[in-house]
Amino acid sequence: MAALVTGCGKPSTPPAGEGSTSQGQEKAALFAYVGANLKDPVSELAQAYEQKTGVKVELTFNNSGALLNQLETMKKGDIYMPGGMPFIEAAQKKGYIEEVAGPIAYHTPVIITPKGNPAKISKVQDLARSGLKLVIPDKEATAIGKTVFKTFDKLGITESVEKNAPTYVESPAKVVAAILMGQGDAGIVEYSNTYK
Incomplete structure:
Protein backbone atom coordinates (compact mmCIF):
# COMPACT_ATOMS: atom_id res chain seq x y z
CA MET A 1 0.00 0.00 0.00
CA HIS A 107 2.41 1.32 4.65
CA THR A 108 3.06 -2.22 5.83
CA PRO A 109 0.11 -3.90 7.58
CA VAL A 110 0.93 -5.72 10.82
CA ILE A 111 -1.08 -7.60 13.44
CA ILE A 112 -0.95 -6.17 16.96
CA THR A 113 -2.08 -7.91 20.14
CA PRO A 114 -2.32 -7.06 23.82
CA LYS A 115 0.87 -7.59 25.81
CA GLY A 116 1.70 -11.28 26.05
CA ASN A 117 -0.49 -12.16 23.05
CA PRO A 118 -3.05 -14.08 25.16
CA ALA A 119 -4.93 -15.35 22.08
CA LYS A 120 -1.67 -16.79 20.65
CA ILE A 121 -2.06 -15.17 17.24
CA SER A 122 0.97 -15.83 15.05
CA LYS A 123 -0.25 -15.48 11.44
CA VAL A 124 -3.00 -13.83 9.40
CA GLN A 125 -5.03 -17.04 9.18
CA ASP A 126 -5.33 -17.07 12.99
CA LEU A 127 -7.61 -14.03 12.72
CA ALA A 128 -10.30 -16.36 11.34
CA ARG A 129 -10.40 -18.52 14.49
CA SER A 130 -13.85 -18.58 16.02
CA GLY A 131 -14.41 -16.53 19.16
CA LEU A 132 -11.74 -13.86 18.68
CA LYS A 133 -12.53 -10.18 19.05
CA LEU A 134 -10.76 -8.18 16.35
CA VAL A 135 -10.32 -4.44 15.93
CA ILE A 136 -9.82 -3.56 12.28
CA PRO A 137 -9.81 -0.25 10.37
CA ASP A 138 -12.89 0.41 8.25
CA LYS A 139 -12.53 -1.30 4.88
CA GLU A 140 -14.35 1.47 3.02
CA ALA A 141 -12.85 4.52 4.73
CA THR A 142 -9.21 3.53 5.26
CA ALA A 143 -6.48 2.46 2.88
CA ILE A 144 -5.19 -0.14 5.35
CA GLY A 145 -8.71 -1.57 5.69
CA LYS A 146 -8.99 -1.97 1.91
CA THR A 147 -5.57 -3.62 1.80
CA VAL A 148 -6.14 -6.16 4.56
CA PHE A 149 -9.52 -7.18 3.22
CA LYS A 150 -7.90 -7.94 -0.15
CA THR A 151 -5.55 -10.24 1.77
CA PHE A 152 -8.44 -11.86 3.65
CA ASP A 153 -10.22 -12.42 0.30
CA LYS A 154 -7.12 -14.06 -1.21
CA LEU A 155 -6.83 -16.35 1.81
CA GLY A 156 -10.55 -17.16 1.80
CA ILE A 157 -11.04 -16.00 5.40
CA THR A 158 -13.07 -12.81 4.95
CA GLU A 159 -16.35 -14.20 6.27
CA SER A 160 -14.74 -15.62 9.43
CA VAL A 161 -12.77 -12.42 10.06
CA GLU A 162 -15.92 -10.32 9.65
CA LYS A 163 -17.66 -12.44 12.30
CA ASN A 164 -14.78 -11.67 14.66
CA ALA A 165 -14.91 -7.93 13.88
CA PRO A 166 -18.56 -6.90 14.07
CA THR A 167 -17.66 -3.20 13.83
CA TYR A 168 -14.75 -1.29 12.34
CA VAL A 169 -12.90 1.81 13.54
CA GLU A 170 -12.10 4.86 11.45
CA SER A 171 -8.32 4.91 11.86
CA PRO A 172 -5.35 2.72 12.77
CA ALA A 173 -4.69 4.99 15.76
CA LYS A 174 -8.08 3.95 17.15
CA VAL A 175 -7.16 0.30 16.60
CA VAL A 176 -4.05 0.80 18.74
CA ALA A 177 -6.05 2.59 21.44
CA ALA A 178 -8.66 -0.20 21.55
CA ILE A 179 -6.02 -2.92 21.87
CA LEU A 180 -4.17 -0.97 24.58
CA MET A 181 -7.46 -0.66 26.50
CA GLY A 182 -8.06 -4.42 26.28
CA GLN A 183 -10.97 -4.18 23.85
CA GLY A 184 -9.74 -6.83 21.44
CA ASP A 185 -7.58 -9.92 20.97
CA ALA A 186 -5.85 -8.45 17.92
CA GLY A 187 -5.91 -5.56 15.50
CA ILE A 188 -4.36 -4.57 12.22
CA VAL A 189 -2.45 -1.33 11.74
CA GLU A 190 0.43 0.01 9.67
CA TYR A 191 3.88 -0.84 10.97
CA SER A 192 4.46 2.85 11.74
CA ASN A 193 1.75 2.65 14.43
CA THR A 194 3.67 0.02 16.39
CA TYR A 195 6.65 2.09 17.49
CA LYS A 196 4.76 4.92 19.18
Whole structure:
Protein backbone atom coordinates (compact mmCIF):
# COMPACT_ATOMS: atom_id res chain seq x y z
CA MET A 1 0.00 0.00 0.00
CA ALA A 2 1.43 3.37 -0.98
CA ALA A 3 0.71 6.94 -0.02
CA LEU A 4 0.77 9.37 -2.92
CA VAL A 5 0.89 13.11 -3.33
CA THR A 6 -1.55 14.71 -5.73
CA GLY A 7 -2.32 18.23 -6.79
CA CYS A 8 -5.92 19.36 -6.28
CA GLY A 9 -7.46 21.93 -8.58
CA LYS A 10 -5.66 25.22 -9.07
CA PRO A 11 -2.91 26.04 -6.60
CA SER A 12 -3.63 28.83 -4.15
CA THR A 13 0.03 29.70 -3.77
CA PRO A 14 3.01 30.07 -6.06
CA PRO A 15 5.16 26.96 -6.52
CA ALA A 16 8.23 26.51 -4.29
CA GLY A 17 10.92 28.96 -5.25
CA GLU A 18 8.36 31.54 -6.41
CA GLY A 19 7.55 32.72 -2.91
CA SER A 20 8.08 36.43 -3.58
CA THR A 21 4.96 38.56 -3.64
CA SER A 22 4.13 42.16 -4.41
CA GLN A 23 4.98 44.59 -1.66
CA GLY A 24 2.41 44.47 1.14
CA GLN A 25 0.75 41.34 -0.22
CA GLU A 26 0.81 38.23 1.98
CA LYS A 27 1.82 34.90 0.54
CA ALA A 28 -1.10 32.54 0.03
CA ALA A 29 -1.18 29.38 2.11
CA LEU A 30 -1.03 25.82 0.84
CA PHE A 31 -3.87 23.57 1.98
CA ALA A 32 -3.24 19.81 2.24
CA TYR A 33 -5.53 16.87 2.96
CA VAL A 34 -3.32 14.23 4.59
CA GLY A 35 -3.90 10.64 5.67
CA ALA A 36 -3.89 10.27 9.46
CA ASN A 37 -0.91 7.91 9.51
CA LEU A 38 1.25 10.44 7.72
CA LYS A 39 0.75 13.10 10.40
CA ASP A 40 4.23 13.02 11.96
CA PRO A 41 6.38 13.08 8.80
CA VAL A 42 4.12 15.50 6.91
CA SER A 43 3.93 17.91 9.86
CA GLU A 44 7.72 17.93 9.96
CA LEU A 45 7.94 18.52 6.19
CA ALA A 46 5.35 21.29 6.34
CA GLN A 47 7.29 23.07 9.08
CA ALA A 48 10.51 22.85 7.05
CA TYR A 49 8.70 24.13 3.93
CA GLU A 50 7.25 27.07 5.86
CA GLN A 51 10.68 28.00 7.23
CA LYS A 52 12.30 27.80 3.79
CA THR A 53 9.61 29.58 1.75
CA GLY A 54 7.62 31.66 4.21
CA VAL A 55 4.47 30.04 2.82
CA LYS A 56 2.06 28.75 5.48
CA VAL A 57 1.00 25.11 5.08
CA GLU A 58 -2.43 24.28 6.49
CA LEU A 59 -2.90 20.56 7.17
CA THR A 60 -6.01 18.52 7.81
CA PHE A 61 -5.59 14.89 8.87
CA ASN A 62 -8.16 12.12 8.64
CA ASN A 63 -8.76 8.66 7.23
CA SER A 64 -8.63 8.46 3.44
CA GLY A 65 -12.40 8.18 2.96
CA ALA A 66 -13.11 11.20 5.15
CA LEU A 67 -10.44 13.20 3.31
CA LEU A 68 -12.12 12.42 -0.01
CA ASN A 69 -15.46 13.57 1.45
CA GLN A 70 -13.84 16.79 2.70
CA LEU A 71 -12.30 17.42 -0.72
CA GLU A 72 -15.69 16.86 -2.37
CA THR A 73 -17.40 19.22 0.08
CA MET A 74 -14.83 22.02 0.06
CA LYS A 75 -13.87 21.66 -3.61
CA LYS A 76 -10.54 23.36 -2.97
CA GLY A 77 -7.06 22.51 -1.84
CA ASP A 78 -3.53 22.15 -3.09
CA ILE A 79 -2.41 18.70 -1.97
CA TYR A 80 -4.34 15.46 -1.48
CA MET A 81 -2.31 12.76 0.26
CA PRO A 82 -4.53 9.76 1.16
CA GLY A 83 -3.19 6.37 2.16
CA GLY A 84 -3.83 4.51 -1.08
CA MET A 85 -4.51 4.51 -4.81
CA PRO A 86 -8.26 3.72 -4.66
CA PHE A 87 -8.85 7.13 -3.08
CA ILE A 88 -6.60 8.87 -5.64
CA GLU A 89 -8.47 7.14 -8.47
CA ALA A 90 -11.85 8.16 -7.04
CA ALA A 91 -10.72 11.80 -6.78
CA GLN A 92 -9.35 11.69 -10.34
CA LYS A 93 -12.65 10.33 -11.70
CA LYS A 94 -14.44 13.25 -10.05
CA GLY A 95 -12.03 15.77 -11.57
CA TYR A 96 -10.41 16.94 -8.33
CA ILE A 97 -6.84 15.96 -9.21
CA GLU A 98 -4.62 17.50 -11.86
CA GLU A 99 -1.35 15.69 -11.17
CA VAL A 100 -0.11 12.63 -9.28
CA ALA A 101 3.41 12.36 -7.87
CA GLY A 102 4.64 9.54 -5.76
CA PRO A 103 4.44 7.22 -4.00
CA ILE A 104 5.97 9.02 -1.05
CA ALA A 105 5.51 6.27 1.56
CA TYR A 106 4.65 2.62 1.89
CA HIS A 107 2.41 1.32 4.65
CA THR A 108 3.06 -2.22 5.83
CA PRO A 109 0.11 -3.90 7.58
CA VAL A 110 0.93 -5.72 10.82
CA ILE A 111 -1.08 -7.60 13.44
CA ILE A 112 -0.95 -6.17 16.96
CA THR A 113 -2.08 -7.91 20.14
CA PRO A 114 -2.32 -7.06 23.82
CA LYS A 115 0.87 -7.59 25.81
CA GLY A 116 1.70 -11.28 26.05
CA ASN A 117 -0.49 -12.16 23.05
CA PRO A 118 -3.05 -14.08 25.16
CA ALA A 119 -4.93 -15.35 22.08
CA LYS A 120 -1.67 -16.79 20.65
CA ILE A 121 -2.06 -15.17 17.24
CA SER A 122 0.97 -15.83 15.05
CA LYS A 123 -0.25 -15.48 11.44
CA VAL A 124 -3.00 -13.83 9.40
CA GLN A 125 -5.03 -17.04 9.18
CA ASP A 126 -5.33 -17.07 12.99
CA LEU A 127 -7.61 -14.03 12.72
CA ALA A 128 -10.30 -16.36 11.34
CA ARG A 129 -10.40 -18.52 14.49
CA SER A 130 -13.85 -18.58 16.02
CA GLY A 131 -14.41 -16.53 19.16
CA LEU A 132 -11.74 -13.86 18.68
CA LYS A 133 -12.53 -10.18 19.05
CA LEU A 134 -10.76 -8.18 16.35
CA VAL A 135 -10.32 -4.44 15.93
CA ILE A 136 -9.82 -3.56 12.28
CA PRO A 137 -9.81 -0.25 10.37
CA ASP A 138 -12.89 0.41 8.25
CA LYS A 139 -12.53 -1.30 4.88
CA GLU A 140 -14.35 1.47 3.02
CA ALA A 141 -12.85 4.52 4.73
CA THR A 142 -9.21 3.53 5.26
CA ALA A 143 -6.48 2.46 2.88
CA ILE A 144 -5.19 -0.14 5.35
CA GLY A 145 -8.71 -1.57 5.69
CA LYS A 146 -8.99 -1.97 1.91
CA THR A 147 -5.57 -3.62 1.80
CA VAL A 148 -6.14 -6.16 4.56
CA PHE A 149 -9.52 -7.18 3.22
CA LYS A 150 -7.90 -7.94 -0.15
CA THR A 151 -5.55 -10.24 1.77
CA PHE A 152 -8.44 -11.86 3.65
CA ASP A 153 -10.22 -12.42 0.30
CA LYS A 154 -7.12 -14.06 -1.21
CA LEU A 155 -6.83 -16.35 1.81
CA GLY A 156 -10.55 -17.16 1.80
CA ILE A 157 -11.04 -16.00 5.40
CA THR A 158 -13.07 -12.81 4.95
CA GLU A 159 -16.35 -14.20 6.27
CA SER A 160 -14.74 -15.62 9.43
CA VAL A 161 -12.77 -12.42 10.06
CA GLU A 162 -15.92 -10.32 9.65
CA LYS A 163 -17.66 -12.44 12.30
CA ASN A 164 -14.78 -11.67 14.66
CA ALA A 165 -14.91 -7.93 13.88
CA PRO A 166 -18.56 -6.90 14.07
CA THR A 167 -17.66 -3.20 13.83
CA TYR A 168 -14.75 -1.29 12.34
CA VAL A 169 -12.90 1.81 13.54
CA GLU A 170 -12.10 4.86 11.45
CA SER A 171 -8.32 4.91 11.86
CA PRO A 172 -5.35 2.72 12.77
CA ALA A 173 -4.69 4.99 15.76
CA LYS A 174 -8.08 3.95 17.15
CA VAL A 175 -7.16 0.30 16.60
CA VAL A 176 -4.05 0.80 18.74
CA ALA A 177 -6.05 2.59 21.44
CA ALA A 178 -8.66 -0.20 21.55
CA ILE A 179 -6.02 -2.92 21.87
CA LEU A 180 -4.17 -0.97 24.58
CA MET A 181 -7.46 -0.66 26.50
CA GLY A 182 -8.06 -4.42 26.28
CA GLN A 183 -10.97 -4.18 23.85
CA GLY A 184 -9.74 -6.83 21.44
CA ASP A 185 -7.58 -9.92 20.97
CA ALA A 186 -5.85 -8.45 17.92
CA GLY A 187 -5.91 -5.56 15.50
CA ILE A 188 -4.36 -4.57 12.22
CA VAL A 189 -2.45 -1.33 11.74
CA GLU A 190 0.43 0.01 9.67
CA TYR A 191 3.88 -0.84 10.97
CA SER A 192 4.46 2.85 11.74
CA ASN A 193 1.75 2.65 14.43
CA THR A 194 3.67 0.02 16.39
CA TYR A 195 6.65 2.09 17.49
CA LYS A 196 4.76 4.92 19.18
